[in-house]
Amino acid sequence: MAGSITDLSRTAAPAGLTAEVCVVGSGSAGATVAWDLAAAGREVVVLEEGADYTGRQLTQRDGRMFDQLYMDRGGRATADLSISVQQGRVLGGGGVVNQCDVVPIPEGVLRHWQRRFGLSDLSPEALVPFQARALADLSANRPDPGGPLFNRNNRLLRQGAQALGWRGEVMLHNRVGCAGIGACGLGCPVDAKRNPRFVAVPGAVAAGARFLTRARAVAVEGAGQELKTVRARRLDPDGYRELDEFAIRARVVVLAANAVGSAQLLLRSGIGNRHVGRHLSLQPQLPVAAWFDEEVRFFRGIPQSFAVTEFELEDDPEHGWWGFRLESIGATPGVVASFMPRLGAAGKEDMRRFPRVAGALCLLPDDPQGRVEVERSGRLRIHYQLSDEQRARYRAAARAAARLFLAAGAREVVVSDARPVSITSEADLSRIDAIGFLPATVPLISAHQQGGVRMAPSERDGAADPEGRVYGARDVLVLDSGGYPSSASSHTMAPIIALAHFQARRLLARLPG
Amino acid sequence: MGGGALAWLRGRAPPVAGLRCLSDHEYRTLRQLALALFPRQGGFSVGAEDLDLARSFDGFLADEPDWNRGDLKKGLFLLEYGPVVFEGRAVTFSHLPAPEGLAHFERWVEGGLVRRQLALALRRFLALVFYDRPEVWPYIGYEGPLVQ
Numbered sequence A: 001m002a003g004s005i006t007d008l009s010r011t012a013a014p015a016g017l018t019a020e021v022c023v024v025g026s027g028s029a030g031a032t033v034a035w036d037l038a039a040a041g042r043e044v045v046v047l048e049e050g051a052d053y054t055g056r057q058l059t060q061r062d063g064r065m066f067d068q069l070y071m072d073r074g075g076r077a078t079a080d081l082s083i084s085v086q087q088g089r090v091l092g093g094g095g096v097v098n099q100c101d102v103v104p105i106p107e108g109v110l111r112h113w114q115r116r117f118g119l120s121d122l123s124p125e126a127l128v129p130f131q132a133r134a135l136a137d138l139s140a141n142r143p144d145p146g147g148p149l150f151n152r153n154n155r156l157l158r159q160g161a162q163a164l165g166w167r168g169e170v171m172l173h174n175r176v177g178c179a180g181i182g183a184c185g186l187g188c189p190v191d192a193k194r195n196p197r198f199v200a201v202p203g204a205v206a207a208g209a210r211f212l213t214r215a216r217a218v219a220v221e222g223a224g225q226e227l228k229t230v231r232a233r234r235l236d237p238d239g240y241r242e243l244d245e246f247a248i249r250a251r252v253v254v255l256a257a258n259a260v261g262s263a264q265l266l267l268r269s270g271i272g273n274r275h276v277g278r279h280l281s282l283q284p285q286l287p288v289a290a291w292f293d294e295e296v297r298f299f300r301g302i303p304q305s306f307a308v309t310e311f312e313l314e315d316d317p318e319h320g321w322w323g324f325r326l327e328s329i330g331a332t333p334g335v336v337a338s339f340m341p342r343l344g345a346a347g348k349e350d351m352r353r354f355p356r357v358a359g360a361l362c363l364l365p366d367d368p369q370g371r372v373e374v375e376r377s378g379r380l381r382i383h384y385q386l387s388d389e390q391r392a393r394y395r396a397a398a399r400a401a402a403r404l405f406l407a408a409g410a411r412e413v414v415v416s417d418a419r420p421v422s423i424t425s426e427a428d429l430s431r432i433d434a435i436g437f438l439p440a441t442v443p444l445i446s447a448h449q450q451g452g453v454r455m456a457p458s459e460r461d462g463a464a465d466p467e468g469r470v471y472g473a474r475d476v477l478v479l480d481s482g483g484y485p486s487s488a489s490s491h492t493m494a495p496i497i498a499l500a501h502f503q504a505r506r507l508l509a510r511l512p513g
Numbered sequence B: 001m002g003g004g005a006l007a008w009l010r011g012r013a014p015p016v017a018g019l020r021c022l023s024d025h026e027y028r029t030l031r032q033l034a035l036a037l038f039p040r041q042g043g044f045s046v047g048a049e050d051l052d053l054a055r056s057f058d059g060f061l062a063d064e065p066d067w068n069r070g071d072l073k074k075g076l077f078l079l080e081y082g083p084v085v086f087e088g089r090a091v092t093f094s095h096l097p098a099p100e101g102l103a104h105f106e107r108w109v110e111g112g113l114v115r116r117q118l119a120l121a122l123r124r125f126l127a128l129v130f131y132d133r134p135e136v137w138p139y140i141g142y143e144g145p146l147v148q
Helices: A029-039 A062-069 A107-117 A125-135 A151-164 A200-206 A258-269 A335-338 A344-352 A388-407 A424-436 A494-509 B003-010 B026-038 B053-062 B066-080 B084-086 B098-109 B113-131
Strands: A005-007 A017-024 A044-047 A081-086 A168-170 A210-213 A214-221 A226-235 A242-255 A285-292 A306-308 A312-316 A320-323 A323-329 A357-364 A371-374 A381-384 A410-416 A421-423 A444-445 A476-478
Touching: A005 A200, A017 A029, A017 A226, A017 A258, A029 A200, A029 A494, A044 A214, A044 A242, A044 A388, A062 B113, A107 A125, A107 A312, A107 A320, A125 A494, A151 A168, A151 A306, A151 A323, A151 A357, A151 A388, A151 B113, A214 A242, A214 A258, A214 A323, A214 A421, A226 A335, A226 A424, A258 A381, A258 A476, A285 A388, A306 A424, A323 A388, A335 A344, A335 B113, A344 B026, A357 A388, A388 A410, A388 A424, A421 A424, A421 B026, B003 B053, B026 B053, B026 B113, B053 B113, B066 B113, B084 B098, B098 B113
Parallel strands: A005 A210, A017 A044, A017 A242, A044 A210, A081 A444, A242 A476
Antiparallel strands: A168 A306, A214 A226, A226 A242, A285 A357, A285 A410, A285 A444, A306 A323, A312 A320, A323 A357, A371 A381, A410 A421
C-alpha cells in the first residue's frame, strides 16, 4: 500500500485515525524510524509540525525561510536569550536546513557511553553496520578541495592551519549535484541535499507510511495503556496558528521531535520521571568573523567543509568528545548581519565589505547541563548556563580562530562581546581574555540539541531505557537525540540516522506479529 | 516623575495607518531605533529611512504568540523611557537625535541583563530584515538568490 504526504492546513482534520505506530517528528530520527517500520510492514503515521518545502519554494531569503523552516520562526532561544536554538520545523527536519556536514559518532564517544552511562549495547562494533547505513542514506562524500565549490573561506582556514602546523580535514557532506548557491541554512533550491526529505521520507511513503504536515502533537494520553492517544492540532498554512484538534490512536508512540521537542511533549503530557527535560546538551557554537583585503565571498560555494581538529579529543576519559574544533562557515547577509557586533554606521561599514568577510565557528562539546521546562501557560523555556570551564574553553577557541585567520592573512578579526573585540595582530590576542561571556552578550548558536530524555539502564539515572522506552510509560519511546547522554558528535545528523536505524531494528524485534 | 509627566515627555506619536499590532507610539520607538542602527551615512547610502523596518516588525509581531507579543511590547515601552529610567534624563528615546539614540542603545548592549536581552532581540531582528531587502544588496556585493 502506498503512503502519502498530506498537508493538514489545507484539508479537514482526520477523524478516527489509527495506526500501529505514531511517530512525532519527520526529521533524521522520525523519518528513518518510519521508513524502517513501514518497510517491515508496520502501519505508521508521522506527525510533522512544519510544511513540505522543496526546490524553488526554498527562496534563499532570510526572513521568509527562517519564518517557515525553523522552530519559533527562527527566534527560539534559551530563556536568558544567550543562545539561539536553531531547530528545523519542516518535513525532513533539521537535515533540510543544516550545513550538510556528516560526522559519524566517534568510537571514543560510544565507549564513553558504555563506560560512564552503562549503555553497553551501543558498542562501536554493534553500530558498525548502522553507521555505514547512515553514510549510505546520506550519500556521504568528500568535497574536492581543489574544486570550485570548496570556497575561499574553506581555503583560508586550511591555509591558516597549514601555516600553523595544525591538524585539519575536509569534512564529509551529503550534497550530490551541488550548484554552489551557498544558502544551505535556508534549504537547497536545487534539492542537492541528500537529507531525510529525499531519502527516508520517500522511502517510508513508498512502504506505506502516512505523513501529516502542519500537524502539531500537543499531548500523549493513556501512556500506560495498550492503546495510546496522541492529541494533535492542525496549523494554518503559515504554521502560525492552531486550528482544530484531532487524535490518533496508536499502540506505539515514537517521539522524534528533537531533544527539546521530545522532552517538551513528555512534560506537557505528564509522562516520565524526574529526569525528563534534564541533562540537555546544546553544544553552543561561537562565530568569529575576519576581514581580508581580497574577496572571500563566503556566501557562495560550500559554506562549511573544512575543520581544524587540532584541539579536539574524541576519547576524553571524562567526556568522550571534548576540546573544540574550528570550522569554516558562511551565510546569507541577513543572518550574518544579525550576528555582527558593531552597530550604526560602523556596522554598515562592516557589511559594505561583506564579500571580504570570512567566518569560522568554534564548536565546543558541552556537559549536559541544560534543562527543558514547560510553564503552566504552556510556554517552553530552555534553561542553560555556561560554566566557568566553558567560558575558558570559548576564550581558547576564539584565540585559536583569531590566530588561524591572522595566519591566513586577515586584516582584522572580530570576536563578539558586548563591546566587540578587534584583533589585528597576535599582540592583540590577549584582549580575548577579557570576554566575560555574560548572558545575552555573545551570539552563541545551538544547532545540535541532545539529551533531555537521557537513556540509562536504570530509571534512577535517566528518563528512558537503553532501547529508548520512556520509564513509567508503555511503548512510548524517544528515538532521537533526546536520548543521548552526552554529545554524540560535532554534527548530529549522521549519528541520529545511525542510532534511529539501530533502535528501529530493536523495536521491530519486540513488536508482536 | 508621575505618569502624567511621563506621558507628556513621550508626547503624541503621529498616527500610522495599517498597523496590525504595534501602537503608534511603539511604532515610533522602533522606527527611531532603526534609524539609529541603520543611518543613511556609513558604508552606503541606503538606510532605515528608505525601508519601513518597523512595519516589518509589526507584521512579525502580529503573528507571534501572546506571551512574546506582550514581552516585546513591554520592551519597547522600556526602550522609549530608557533615557528617563536609566539615565535620569528628561527626554524619551523617540526624541533623541539618531546619533544620541545609538549611543544610548549601545549602553543597553553593555547594560543589565534585561536591557542586554532586549537590545539583542531587537538588533538581531532589524539587522536580519534590513539586509534581507534587495534594495541593500547592490551596496554589499551580494547578488541575491541565484535560483529564482
